[in-house]
Amino acid sequence: NRQERLRALQEEALSSGKKNAVVESLWAELLDKSMPEELHAEILVQNKACATILESKDALVKSLTMQLKMKDEEYVRSLKQQSDDVEELLSRMRRDFAELRQDYEVELDSIEDAFFEERKQLLEANKDQIESMFKDRREAALGCMEAKQKKQDRNQNEIDELIRHDHEEYNKLKIKLEQDIETLEQQLEEMHATYQLNTEKLEYNYRVLTERNSENNSTMTQLKRKQNRLKETLSTLQQRYREMDVRERKKNDELTEDYRRMTKQYNNLQAKFKAAETFDKKRYEDLWGLHESEVSALVDKVLQADYIISTQQLGWQWRAPNLDLLAGGGA
Numbered sequence: 001n002r003q004e005r006l007r008a009l010q011e012e013a014l015s016s017g018k019k020n021a022v023v024e025s026l027w028a029e030l031l032d033k034s035m036p037e038e039l040h041a042e043i044l045v046q047n048k049a050c051a052t053i054l055e056s057k058d059a060l061v062k063s064l065t066m067q068l069k070m071k072d073e074e075y076v077r078s079l080k081q082q083s084d085d086v087e088e089l090l091s092r093m094r095r096d097f098a099e100l101r102q103d104y105e106v107e108l109d110s111i112e113d114a115f116f117e118e119r120k121q122l123l124e125a126n127k128d129q130i131e132s133m134f135k136d137r138r139e140a141a142l143g144c145m146e147a148k149q150k151k152q153d154r155n156q157n158e159i160d161e162l163i164r165h166d167h168e169e170y171n172k173l174k175i176k177l178e179q180d181i182e183t184l185e186q187q188l189e190e191m192h193a194t195y196q197l198n199t200e201k202l203e204y205n206y207r208v209l210t211e212r213n214s215e216n217n218s219t220m221t222q223l224k225r226k227q228n229r230l231k232e233t234l235s236t237l238q239q240r241y242r243e244m245d246v247r248e249r250k251k252n253d254e255l256t257e258d259y260r261r262m263t264k265q266y267n268n269l270q271a272k273f274k275a276a277e278t279f280d281k282k283r284y285e286d287l288w289g290l291h292e293s294e295v296s297a298l299v300d301k302v303l304q305a306d307y308i309i310s311t312q313q314l315g316w317q318w319r320a321p322n323l324d325l326l327a328g329g330g331a
Contacts, residue, residue, distance in 0.1 A: 008060065008063070012056065012057065015056065016053055016056065016057065019049065019052070019053045022049065303321075
């Protein structure tokens, strides 16, 4: 079987591997042989070992080939047996089907016969009931016809009553309509008179409107002439305005340019003035710083002299003068 073949292959592979290893090891030893006879003898031994390995593999291949051939033959026999079994099975199925079909046909015929017999019995049993039902239907139809006739008579009486009532209503309506017609004729005559009067009024109004229309046309002509003159005047004024606007714009641009130039000059002059003022102030402060002590000493001497002259010579009460100016100058 398959397990045995697998085990044989594994054993052969293991055995061949060992033998190949031995052969490989002997090949290395052959390189050390220097004598031709020894080398020849060893080569013969190697050939024999290789032949043994090949024989083992050939035997395994032959065995596997024989097993494969046997399996193929067995497979062919199995296919043939299977085909024979299928043919036998089909033959039996056809035979069984024919027998079952014949049995079913016989049974179906017996069922149909029983059904027809039962139908016949039911028809005979229900015949009296059907006749009774037809009789009841005829009686019900006669009752319906009588009720229908009574209803028609009653409806005819109601229709006659309605016709009589409608005839009376028609007469009343006719009288009323005749009266309404007379009233409408009177109103029509009044309307005709009113229409005639309105026609005369409209004709008079039309003549008046025609005369006014003529006057209005004359007035419109005069107004159109006046409008044309005003348009010409307006056009002239617009032309003058445009020319004046151009001149004034030009003059405005010139004045604007002069203003900008003068403003620039003023700013430059103001800047120069501030620079000169700053320079003069700095120069004054420098000079004041240089002579402040000398001026203070002279002021003290003058004040002392003034005090002596006022008190001793003149006999006046001396008051010190205001020295804020000197203090401010020093600042």
